[in-house]
Amino acid sequence: xxxxxxxxxxxxxxxxxxxxxxxxxxxxxxxxxxxxxxxxxxxxxxxxxxxxxxxxxxxxxxxxxxxxxxxxxxxxxxxxxxxxxxxxxxxxxxxxxxxxxxxxxxxxxxxxxxxxxxxxxxxxxxxxxxxxxxxxxxxxxxxxxxxxxxxxxxxxxxxxxxxxxxxxxxxxxxxxxxxxxxxxxxxxxxxxxxxxxxxxxxxxxxxxxxxxxxxxxxxxxxxxxxxxxxxxxxxxxxxxxxxxxxxxxxxxxxxxxxxxxxxxxxxxxxxxxxxxxxxxxxxxxxxxxxxxxxxxxxxxxxxxxxxxxxxxxxxxxxxxxxxxxxxxxxxxxxxxxxxxxxxxxxxxxxxxxxxxxxxxxxxxxxxxxxxxxxxxxxxxxxxxxxxxxxxxxxxxxxxxxx
Ligand code: CS2
Ligand code: MG
Numbered sequence: 001x002x003x004x005x006x007x008x009x010x011x012x013x014x015x016x017x018x019x020x021x022x023x024x025x026x027x028x029x030x031x032x033x034x035x036x037x038x039x040x041x042x043x044x045x046x047x048x049x050x051x052x053x054x055x056x057x058x059x060x061x062x063x064x065x066x067x068x069x070x071x072x073x074x075x076x077x078x079x080x081x082x083x084x085x086x087x088x089x090x091x092x093x094x095x096x097x098x099x100x101x102x103x104x105x106x107x108x109x110x111x112x113x114x115x116x117x118x119x120x121x122x123x124x125x126x127x128x129x130x131x132x133x134x135x136x137x138x139x140x141x142x143x144x145x146x147x148x149x150x151x152x153x154x155x156x157x158x159x160x161x162x163x164x165x166x167x168x169x170x171x172x173x174x175x176x177x178x179x180x181x182x183x184x185x186x187x188x189x190x191x192x193x194x195x196x197x198x199x200x201x202x203x204x205x206x207x208x209x210x211x212x213x214x215x216x217x218x219x220x221x222x223x224x225x226x227x228x229x230x231x232x233x234x235x236x237x238x239x240x241x242x243x244x245x246x247x248x249x250x251x252x253x254x255x256x257x258x259x260x261x262x263x264x265x266x267x268x269x270x271x272x273x274x275x276x277x278x279x280x281x282x283x284x285x286x287x288x289x290x291x292x293x294x295x296x297x298x299x300x301x302x303x304x305x306x307x308x309x310x311x312x313x314x315x316x317x318x319x320x321x322x323x324x325x326x327x328x329x330x331x332x333x334x335x336x337x338x339x340x341x342x343x344x345x346x347x348x349x350x351x352x353x354x355x356x357x358x359x360x361x362x363x364x365x366x367x368x369x370x371x372x373x374x375x376x377x378x379x380x381x382x383x384x385x386x387x388x389x390x391x392x393x394x395x396x397x398x399x400x401x402x
Pocket of ligand 2: 262
C-alpha cells in the first residue's frame, strides 16, 4: 500500500479545526486531528510545507518508522506545533491501518480492557447558584463525574465560565483578550464552592476542578489541603508545570489527587512527575503528544508508577481526537477518565462519528478505524478565522498564567 496524497482541511464550524487526510493507492484514507487552539496555522504550515511532501510514496503501514522519521528527522525535536502535526499524521495512519485490517482501532491496540469508558463533563456558572444549577443539569444527563468551575466574587471574568449559557469557548477574539486575576479572591472562594456542591449533591458524585496553571506551589498546597474534606477526583493544573519539581512541595501537603499534562507534548515533559509519583493522572492527549504511538509510551510508563490516564477532551480538540482517544481509552490498562466537553451539533455534522454516550460512559463504536470522518463539502462552508486564547493579568497589571 502507498500514500498517494495528503491534504490539510481547515474548517471553523463554531471554532477552528485542522484535519489531515491521507489517501492511499488502495482507496483507503485516514484522518487525523491537528488542531492547536490559537496556533492553528502554524500546524497547517508544518504539515503542508514539511511533513506532507515527505509522506508521498511511503507505505502507510510503517507507522513507527514514519513516526521516528518525523520526530528524530526534525532535528528541532518536540514542541506543541511539531508534535501536533506529527500527531495528525500518526492518527491518520492508525486509522488507515485499522481500516485495512477491517477492525475498530481498539482491537489493533490489543482489544478492550473494559466494558465502557467513564467520562466527565464541564459544569460552570457565573456565581454559586448558577453553578449548582449547571451541576444538576450535568448530573441529570447521567454524568458520574463533573468538572466544576465558577465565577469568583470580585473578579469580572474568569477561566472556565461560559458567556450567557453558551458552550465555553476560550479562544474568543482575533487577538488575545485580557482577563484579570486575583489569586487571593480565588483561594478564599473555591473551598466554599466545593462545600456547597458536596452539600447539594452528596459524597458519590466525582468532582473535578481545573486550577488552570495559576497558583504557586505553596498556594496549590493550601488549596489541595482545604479541598480534602470534599474528596475531589482531581485538582488539575495546580501550577504551571515546566518545573516538574514544584509538585514535590504540593505532594507533601495534600492528599487531593493531582492531574496535569494537557499542554505536554512528549514523555520528557512528565517523566519526573510520573516516576516520582508526584501526580495521579496524566492528561496528555493524542492530538498534542505526538499521536497514539507516543501516547501509548507515556501511558505504559505511567502504569509502572500507579499513574492513570485522564486525556484532555476540550471542544478545541476535534471529534477526530475524541474518537481516537476513546479507542485508546477502551484499550489502555491504566485508564483513569476521559474528558468530554461536548461539541456542538454543527461540529458533529462536519465530523460524523461512531462513538456513543450513554449514562455517563462512552463506547467508541465498532466501525473500522477510529470511526470518525470529515464531511469535506460541509467543512468548506466554514472558513477559518483567526481566534486567540486570552491572556491573564493580575490586578496590578502583571502578566500572569491564563
Ligand atoms: C481546559 C481546556 O478542558 C480543560 O481542562 O484546560 O479547556 C483548555 O482551557 C483549552 O483546551 C485551551 O485551548
Ligand atoms: Mg485543563
